[in-house]
Amino acid sequence: MNASAPLLRIRGLCVDFPRGGRVLHDVSLDAAEGEIVGLVGESGAGKTLATLSILGLAPAPGRIAGGKIFVGDQELTQLDEEALRPLRGRLAGFVFQDPSASLNPVRRIGSALIESAMRHSGLSRKQARKRAIEALRSVELPEPESALRAFPHQFSGGQRQRIMIALALINRPPLLIADEPTTALDAAVQSRVLDLLKRRARRHTLLMITHDLALAAGFCDRLYVMHGGRVVEHGPARELFSQPRHNYTRSLLDALPGRRTTAPMRSGRPQSREALAAVRGLTVRYRGAAQAAVENVDFAVHANETVCLVGESGSGKTTIARALAGVIRAAPDQLSFPALGDDPPSAAVRARHLQMVFQDPYSSLNPRWPVERIVAEPIRTHRLCSRPEQKARVAALLSRVGLDPRRMNRRPAAFSGGQRQRIALARALAMNPRLLLADEALSALDIRTQAQILALLRDIREERKLALLLITHDLSLASEVGDRVIVLRRGRIVEQGPASRVMNSPRHEYTRELLAAQARWRRGSPRQQGRRMYTPGL
């Protein structure tokens, strides 16, 4: 670390919102030149707000109520909008979570880069073009000259994130702020983008926001843990990870996959041979698509077992789930429910046999309906009980998933993400299904919430002898909870077998790559030691 004053110094920063009161409390943070500083915490902890406030970008009614912010020698909180604007591009570059949302889809890559260089660095068009090509080269984008003429949609997600990094760095700001830069990317791409950031960071100060503590610990030099708008703990990443002092940090660490106690999720009992759902040569092709979304997939889910379907985005996991649930029509000979007899079941029978929980708890509950109506929807549709009993039934379900039944008149907006996922679970359980599909049901949740929902799923699974089909992109989660793991790639199964076997001696090259990529920057991951590191092909 630098002996002189660190490049970025935040001292006692407070941010107020007129209605919400104080949202950031006395946040202090240092980041020296060439240092990678991680800001970790759950959603709503104030990480993003703290970094946006550095350049006076706190969202509208928010206001800096106290504290000082220095970048180099410049104090920023006293400057007005006029004075800040020219500084923004020069002092700091931003990289956001979703690269497709932060690049204007109707502008060529070049025009965004060149304009930024002209405006903030005062270059001529020709110089700016040269600088743009340089910037694209520095983020290792192939053929930077032709990339300038291309539109954002012509690039993959990982490439778009590289372009965002180029855009953030084009004016050579001393400070680079990356807000969950790899959360929206697949594991392999994620590790390559992180490699790039790591190399770039040597010449900048990198402030990285992430909810992924394992990643932060493996990637950053120093960490600040935020909770409820406060910095609760900070220190060198290694130290903080091995000897957390604050209870909150400890609870975060305890929720990490591999550390939390979820092992009993596995049934451990000899499997019943009764298949609840069987897929034989399932092939789904969307209209107009050149390639089948799912091709020739075979597997079965038996009573009382947990099967994990693992794959990156576009691997066909969701398509399989939708075919099983009957949302997408599959050929009758490709999909059967042996437990229900030989004939294809009616929609109602299938619905009572199999239910689903979705990834996004914000879109899976109708925002206009009170919770009671949401949970009662299946009960009413299938007339599972009489009208007067309905309320008691809903209340019982809500208490079972750990929610206060007295809140059943509220709408989903009154609940947090984890609570909404509990509501969705209650709705699925109302049908008393034997097989529960969870389509990335945990991936939108904070790590501690994830652990809680996982524990709840485990209990309910035990209690009701449910079979679970867990769909996830997260191999470590799959290995943690699954009896069997099925690895998918581009709509085909590349490997399937008992979870421990797939994790310990993966047979397919792709599984190995996936395991390595997920472990690459993560500390404390069971696969990090002793395994050949996946070398990113650039």
Add this chain to the structure above:
Amino acid sequence: MRGVLKRLLAPLKASPQLALGAAALLGWILLLALGGLLQTHDPQLGDLAERFSPAGTAGHLLGTDNLGRDLWSRVLSGLPWSVGVATVSCILALLLGGTLGMCAAQYQGYPRTIINQLVDATLSFPGLVAAIIIVAVAGRGFWPLSITLGLLSWPVFARVVYAESLRLLAQDYVTAARVMAVNTPRILLGHLLPGLRPVLAVVFTFHFADMLVAESALSFLGLGAPLGVPTWGALLQESRDFLIVAPWLMAAPATAIALLVVSIHLLGDGLSALDRARR
């Protein structure tokens, strides 16, 4: 009784916009009901001695026209016709376009293709020609005019409802309902329709204004209101010849249209705001 009243008034308290819109609507309904009593003169009978009196002249609040007829009374007597035609045609267009738009979004394949072709066909048809044909066959008057306008303008609703329905039907809560084997009518009425309300409120508002003006175009061609009924459209048309000498002739009906549209807009906007607040 008190409880019912309280529940009805609660949303008004929550949204000042909605309260304002509701108050304005109440005002218009009163005007509609009491129109005859509030007219100070016979709307058809003019006094040539008083022709072209500007707005604010004693006895003529909004002035008089080229035949010395009282404009205030004429605007009031045109109100039922104008509002009636716009309301009926809008509701017809809403029902037709909304239903077809929802169906096109839900039922892929033939129904979608047919409905979308129908929308294109209706839009490509010159509206005026169609109106002339329909009115020539059905005769003129309130109902033929309203129905003609409705039949010609439903694609506006169909297009918007179709697009918004596609978005809403892709939401996970709709998929969840399908997984629960909830039948399609229930999904359309329970999940889709409430979600469409904010969009419908906006389109309805703008469309209402369009219909007020469209009625005037048809009346001008002699296809709308019977001669002599001073609909707002007709008043606008008449005023055009005297725009320089008597600008108030245009200002009065134009302001009336604007005020009515703003009232409905406030109401629609207030409803959407309420809907957002509930989420």
